[in-house]
Amino acid sequence: MSTAVIHTPAEGAAEPRTTYLNAGHTLKSWLLTLDHKRIGILYLLGVSFFFLIGGIYATLIRLELLTPQGDLVTAQTYNKLFTQHGIMMTFFFLIPSIPAVFGNFLLPIMIGAKDVAFPRLNLLSWYIYMTGALFASYAMFAGGVDTGWTFYPPYSTNYANTYVIATGLGIFIVGFSSILTGLNFIVTIHTMRAPGMTWYRLPLFVWAQYATSLIQVLGTPVLAITLLLVALERTVGVGIFDPRLGGDPVLFQHLFWFYSHPAVYIMVLPAMGVVSEIIATFSRKPIFGYKFVAFSSLAIAVFGFLVWGHHMFTSSQSVYAGMIFSLISYAVAIPSAIKVFNWTATMYRGSISYDSPMLYAMGFIGLFLIGGLTGLFLAALGLDVHVHDTYFVVAHFHYVMVGGSLLAYLGAMHYWWPKMTGRLYPEGWARFAALVVFVGFNLTFFPQFILGYLGMPRRYYTYVPEFQLLHVLSSVGASILAVGLILPAIYLLWSLKRGPIAPADPWMATGLEWRTSSPPPPENFERTPVVTWNAYEFRSKEETEVIGPMGKPDVSERK
Amino acid sequence: MAQSEATAQHSVVHHPALAHHFENLEQQREASTLGMWIFLITEIMFFGGLFLAYSIYRSWYPQVFAEASHHLDIVLGGINTVVLITSSLTMALAVYYSQVGNQRKLILFLVLTLLLGLTFLGIKVVEYSHKFHDGLIPGVHFRYDGPNPQQAQIFFWLYFAMTGLHALHMIIGAGILSFLIYFAWRGRYSPEYHSPVEVSGLYWHFVDIVWIFLFPLLYLVGFHVKG
Incomplete structure (x- = not known):
């Protein structure tokens, strides 16, 4: 018996409901909101801006690399371009992207809660993000960083x-x-x-977010x-990383990669959670091996902390340490x-529909497979010495x-x-954009594998004419x-006014997020849902027609 | 928020401290306690970077570290250790009296904890000013008569970074205690609702424990390795 049904669409059309979007219209109602959904939207605006900035840097990099000579920018400027591109994309887009936008918006709804545990802290985290962004932007406009x-x-x-x-402080704050x-x-x-929402009934997106959060916290x-x-060393000359003062620069690499390798899993684990949701929905099948997928997220988080040394095979790190890092x-x-x-x-023998989210999810599987397997090349101690710091890594x-x-x-x-x-957005355009992204992406980065294998080093702004x-x-x-990236920006914004x-x-x-209205009311559900079913229990199409798309079928109603 | 009254109707007694998104005070208390524990884990990782640097350089330069640690004032450091352990006791008693609802003793022990914390910080200021007069502040004015002054400077960097970060936590703790005293005086805490006192207690004990590690590592290392 479902207690989570809120509104049928017909009711929603008859009288305007209070949703999280129209619960307040002032700027203050957004900037001081404690609603996790609104905070998710605030994050969406922030990360989209920095994605755009990072994209502009990427554009300039690719323009410079059209010719073997350095003719568009100087070497110094080029150093700043790839540095700023990396910093903006990593710290200000990828790391907050899925957790802070979709995690904030969806996680409480998915588990049947009214909000996150600490709404004020949640709002504070957005302000901290913006403060960090302010510092990094100041550094960017003042002249950038080239390290x-x-x-x-x-x-x-x-x-x-x-x-x-300034940049380091920005990242520190973020x-x-x-x-x-x-x-x-x-x-x-x-x-x-919510009552009845046991750990093994959680959507896999929630498991992935949990594993991600562990990495973020640790x-x-x-x-x-x-x-x-680093900041202290630059300002007052702490010698911790300075060999002239008895310090050790390799210690920095250990400390940096202790975070920054797991950070890679901060970026990809939530993505895997998203893919699990999409694959199940568009194959109309429960995820095969739910517990394995759930615990593999935790396993990735744990292993992720034990492999940082594979970034340091060519540093002065011990060869034996390298062998162990390689194995892990x-x-x-x-x-x-x-x-x-x-x-x-x-997906096997599922009832697959190729809607645009599914196209992205299938693209993810293929590209992640290539990205992951080439990661094994790089984890191999001998091969890595050859391709280290080349475009193969990039x-x-x-x-x-x-x-x-x-x-x-x-x-x-x-x-x-x-x-x-x-x-709703225009599905035809969305499918087209997904294909454009897939083609454009592969054409951009597959040649770089070959370039790297042939010996093109990363971070160089000139190269030999053969390349x-x-x-x-x-x-x-x-x-x-x-x-492919501009298209969604256009039709998604268009759909805000004109979409059905x-x-x-x-x-x-x-x-559970689909058992409340779109967009959800401020408190997510009118009554706290009581969960009596497992994640990904699909109804047959006939059942849906009888009962309507909203309800969980009552056993007594089932034929 | 306007909805909070409407949605809290199913909790039998609507306690004024219950936030709108929790079902009951028990859930709220559980969340804040778990939140504090996780925060303390992040603190361990934060201090951990410095402890790692300490371990590496101490194992590289054991003699220099031992020699340099003799420049620290072991008497003042020892007094501070006693002061902090006592403050942990008074904090624990404050948490106890908040649980049983004895408001007078709650305030008394919070004030005692605050005073002990401030005593610690006062003694720390005295110690720092001694170091300043001895020219042991690392940087351009660093003066050190023993062998290997550069490596000794790393010791003093770590000393100031670690105790400084600890002192910063003490200052924040003193601020938290002042809030608690104010709200305890206003009668906000009761046996049903005392989780702010409890989680602040966790924080206070954590800061004390950090000192319990700092004291032997910085002040007593000279007695372990013969300088």
Whole structure:
């Protein structure tokens, strides 16, 4: 028996409901909101802005690399371009993207709660994000930073003559917003689940968010203290990382990658959660091996903390340490493969529909597979010495970060857009854009694998003429990718005014978020739902026609 | 929010401290306690970076660290350790009296905790000013007579970074205690609702425990490794 049904669409049309969107119209009602859904929207605005900025930097990089000579920008400017691109995309877009936007919006609804455990802390985390963004933007407009997003000393501490401290402070501050989001989600999942929402009934997106939050909480403080030490070393000359004063620059690399490798899983785990939701919905089948997929998220989070040394095979790190890091890095492939196999098994003999979210999810599986397997090349101690710091690495992590996380982010955007805005977008355009993104992405980054294997080092603004063809292909791909990214921006914004009104459950999906109206009321549900079913229990199409798309069928009504 | 009254109708007695998105005070207390524990874990990781740096450089330069640690005032450090452990006791008693609802003793022990915390900070200021007069503040004016002054400087960096970060936490703790005293005086805490006192107690004990590690690592290392 379902107690979660709120409104049928007909009721919604008859009299205007109070939704989280029309609950207040003033600017103050947005800027001081404690509603997790509104905070999710605020984050959406923030990360979209920084995605645009990061994209502009990427455009300039690809333009410069059209020709072998450095003719568009100077070497110094180029250093700033790739540094700013990396910092904006990593810290200000990818890390907050899915957790802070969709996690904030959906997680409480998915577990049947009215809000996250600490709404004030949640709002504070957005303000902290914006404060950090302010510092980083100041550094960006004042002249930028040229250390690479990795801030390796001694260059960053003693030599770089750019805005290292302001940028580092920005990342330091943004880290606390990440910590607070993670803390909030862990407590919310532990204490705020609706009656009957047991751990094994949680949607897999929630499991993925839980694993992500663990990494955010455990890893980010280490980055914070590391950046603090870099700032202290630059300002007052602490010798912790300075060999002239008895310190050790490799210690910085250990501390940095202790956070920044797990940070890769902060970016990709929520994406995997999104893909699990989409694959189940559009295959109309429960996820194959639910518990394996759930626990593989936790396994990735745990393994993720034990592999940072694979970034340091060519540093002065001990060879034996390298061998162990290499082995554990291989072990990460196991939970990752469990996910990929289980998604495939879910689709097998499923009733698949190729709606745009599904296209993104399928793109994710293919591209993540390539990104993940090339990660194994790089985890191999011998091979890595050959391709270390080449475009092979660049291609690898863009396959995971862009092919993986960004595609899932776009998939999530399309999948939950009707829920967040109450409007449907034009599906034809969306499918077309998904294909353009897929083609553009592959054309951009596949040539980079070849470039890297042939020896093109990363972070160089000139190259030998033999590489020009591959670089031109990559730049052409980047412009196609840009078109694929601008298209959704246009039709999604268009749909806000002109799109058809979305029903509560446009996809006939199963999560609790589809059992409340679109857009949801301020308190998410009119009554606290009581959950009596497992995640991904699909109804047959005939049943849906009898009972309507909203309700969970009562046993007595079933024929 | 306007909806909070409407939605809290199913909780039998609507306690004024119950936030609108919780079902009952028990759930609210559980959430705030778990939240504080997770926050303390992030603090461990935050301090952890400095402890890692300490471990590495101490294992590289054991003699220098031992020699440099003799420049720290073990008497003042020892007094501070006693002061902090006592403050943990008074904090624990404050939490106890908030649970049983004895408002007078709650306020008394919160004030005692605050005073002990301020005593600690006062002694720390005295110690820091001694270091300043001895020229042991790292940087351009660093003066050190022993061997390997540069490596000793790393010791003093770690000393100031770790105790400084700890002192910052003490200052924040003193601020929290002032809030608690004010609200306890206003009669806000009761046996049903005392989780702010409880989670602040967790924080206070954590800050004390950090000192319990800092004291031997910084002040007593010279007695472990013969300088």
